[in-house]
Amino acid sequence: MGRDYLNLMQGVAKSCETEFQGEKKTYFQTLEGHTTDCLRILKCYFEKNYQSVLSFSKRCGTEPATLMKNLFVTIYLHDVGKLTRQFQDRIRQNKRSQRYPHAFFGFPLALEVFKVRIPSVYPIEGFPVVEPLTVLSHHSQLHDALYQNAEIRRVDPLQEEMVDHLNHFPKAYDVLGFKPFFEFAWDLNAPVRSIEVLKSENARRKINSYLFPLSRRSSVKGKVQTIEELSEMTRMKSLFTFFLSVTKLCDFYSSAHFSDFCAGLPSQKVLGPLLESPDDYVLTLPTLSAADILGNNVPYGFQSRIRGEASPYSFLFAPCGRGKTEAALIWALDICRRFNKNKIVFAMPTQTTSNAILDRFVKTLNKAGFHGKELVGLYHGKSSIKLKEELRREKGNESELDEEEVEEVKSEEFKGKVFYKPVTVTTIDHLILSFVHGFPQADFACGNLQNAVMVFDEIHYYEAQTLRHLVDLFTILRKMRIPHLLMSGTLPAFMTTRLARDSIEEGITYKEVQDDEGLSFTPFKMKFLDYHLVEKGTVAQEVVEEVRSNYLQNLNQFIILNTVRRAQQFYDAIKSEIDKGSLCLIHSQFTYSDRTKKEKELIEGLKKGKRPVVVVSTQVIEISLDISCDVMYTEVAPSDALGQRAGRLNRNGTHWKTDGHEFLMKVYPPEHVLPYEESIVERTRDSLHEGVHSYGSLKDVCDSVYGDDYLEEFEKRGKFEGAYGFLEFEGKPSLFKKCFLFGLKPGDITFSEEVGNHFVIRTGAYRKFDVVPEVRYEDNEGKLRTENQVKIPYWWIQLDMKMHGDELQWFEPVERQFKWKTRIYWICKLPYHEEYGFDSSILEEENERIGLLENVL
Secondary structure (H helix, E strand, O other): OOOOHHHOOOOEEEEEEEEEOOEEEEEEEEHHHHHHHHHHHHHHHHHHOHHHHHHHHHHOOOOHHHHHHHHHHHHHHOOHHHOEHHHHHHHHOOOOOOOOOHHHHHHHHHHHHHHHHOOOOOEEOOEEOHHHHHHHOOOOOOOOOOOOOOOOOOOOEOHHHHHHHHOOHHHHHHHHOOOOOOOOOOOOOOOOOHHHHHHOOOHHHHHHHHHOOOOOOOOHHHHHOOOOOHHHHHHHHHHHHHHHHHHHHHHHHHHHHHHHHHOOOOOOOEEOOOOOOHHHHOOOOOOOOHHHHHOOOOOOHHHHHHHHHOOOEEEEEOOOOOOHHHHHHHHHHHHHHHHOOOEEEEEEOOHHHHHHHHHHHHHHHHHOOOOHHHHEEEEOOOHHHHHHHHHHHHHOOOOOOOHHHHHHHHHHHHHHHOOOOOEEEEEHHHHHHOOOOOOOOHHHHHHHHHHEEEEEOOHHHOOHHHHHHHHHHHHHHHHOOOOEEEEEOOOOHHHHHHHHHHHHOOOOOOEEEEOHHHHHOEOEEEEEOOOOOEEOOEEOHHHHHHHHHHHHOOOOEEEEOOOHHHHHHHHHHHOOOOOHHHEEEEOOOOOHHHHHHHHHHHHHHHHOOOOOOEEEEOOOHHHHOOOOEOEEEEEOOOHHHHHHHHOOEOOOOOEOEEOOEEOEEEEEOOOOOOOOOHHHHHHHHHHOOOEEEOHHHHHHHHHHHHOOOHHHHHHHHOOOOEOOEOOOEOOEOEHHHHOOOOOOOHHHHEOOOOOEOOEOOOOOOOOEEEEEEHHHHOOOHHHOOHHHOEEEEHHHHHHHHHHHOOOOOOEEEEEEEOOOOEEEEEEEOOOEEOOOEEOOHHHHHHHHHHOOOOOOO
């Protein structure tokens, strides 16, 4: 262990370069040492998750001892491909070895072991699939061309070292104490034939012939392609991603431990096994009671019932402000206990709601005596902003993060991305992409979801195409026996009807839990007006005067417009009437840092009892902010959106009139219906009535507006975007089936976590993209950060291109070079201010004058 590495006779698996007292030092860890550390994490995983492993094995039709044995062997073999002369020469020079990918050269050994010596958990016509593909893809996600066209040089396998490594199986099994989990035997005398394959002149071609189809019966991928039943696809994907996730867990954190260990060493060394506390890397769900979750609050009836009445597949109906999230957490923990699950995932409709739920969960766990930050993860397209903000607050540091702190943020973001922590808050988009190779670590994430329970919040929120994908996702979750809860206060019946119909053939029933008391409350009164809040830039003066009068009466008021431009115009008209400290404009076209700051100040002010407050907003207020007002002015929107807006009027109230004050929602026709569907807006207006409303009555309106066949009508209209569906329909092939093991590369599926390529999750009225305001850029590459980006309508740049060709007037692309890639950022030259956002009036005037683009917001 302490020998000079130049005299080392055994294989090296890891190298690490650090600096000690100004001098660079290089450290190495042997293959035996790295493998031992990986297996120590595996054993800890079995000990902490034994019941979950048993349950998963039963679900997949595999003997638990066989599954655990094969996982042990897979992890023992995962780095055996490093035992080649070329890899060893390069790692001892601390060089990357992309020309000699060890996973590729380890694949044939794993294939032989699980074909000849140890029966696979999922063989197809004698060919093992799960275990050798886990070895092959533990660094690069499977896809149709993986390593097929790579520049892979001929290698010289270290035959004696490979055989020696394989023959140490029994020692690792005995010394590390795996006997309580499975029995293991190994033939020390059997020759290893795959070494001859590695030594051949055409090794690369021969290995690829095992992988890729010469015919359906001659390769692993060819045999995989013979599977056509969705139930078998889900079974195989469950097994493969589970094996991969546990292997990557062991590999990743044993490597991370090695790097951390080396940081404090004064002299160059070759190291063996290092890991003494694998518990640090295998986190488990905290034990929480309903009292821990609800605090001193007396539980509502539905919160008490959800433990006894809810099934692994459930609907929860409760209005805003009634503790749905707490009830869902109670349900999730109960289902985990009853069905031996070890992770909880909350899928939220927006990034803002994801951030807010993270804060609530961390606070709840801290109060219960746990370290909430360690147990709750977060991931969405802009989660790094939230994580940076939390780190700065934790360290009392408002300045830029140093290199070590940036790495800490990246680590936390990665953990959220792959659902590493016991509880993770994410978005629908990321969850869907985890099942279809939508990002480079998708299979890792999917494997971690195999023993999870999922909660889908505000399920009404999504437009038709997203809902269609969700219906397919729920089919996959049922096939994989992954429990899930759908909750909302205004979920239209078409969704519950569709899921009930789809699941009945599977012998699965969704159980409904409803907050009857909350749905019966009548917290507001609705009044309809027949004129526009804003028309052609002119704001209704009588509304301005009324808002000013209410302001002088100390009332909190929200004014909600359906577009950013109209919200800005209303704000302009009223800002001279209201003190600056009491007025707030919130919409989606602020930089992420400006919007976060605005929302934080508003929420904290209202929680402290600040009044009067006047908020002018768009639909971002519907589900992202836990706030309440006394009077609301809103344009007509779809019934479910109006229901959510109503949840911000007299929130937690039970009656529309208190101490003589009427909690009034005043509803106005919009200047135009965009970004909503015209027929839905019209049906909403026709179905609503003036007078007192309950949340239950609004849900009835939603059912009437959408009807039972809303999704079927969408499918018939054929407006589906993208080359693939989640599952096939209307001639669109299934991306899940295409990518259940091999399939497309992530870049062919999406351009980014938020922008689709062949696969489009959200459509909306218009595409959007991120820009950095010129006033924030200031010709400084360091300002091209996520915090300074704004999401704007794509038609803005489209208009610039149509009018000015390559000589853009309002936008400018800027390249920024990173270590491994070049990224293009777009700078927007339109006026921008943190109070107002972008002034896009010149774009709208030019478009109206020239008429190049129609039907834009």
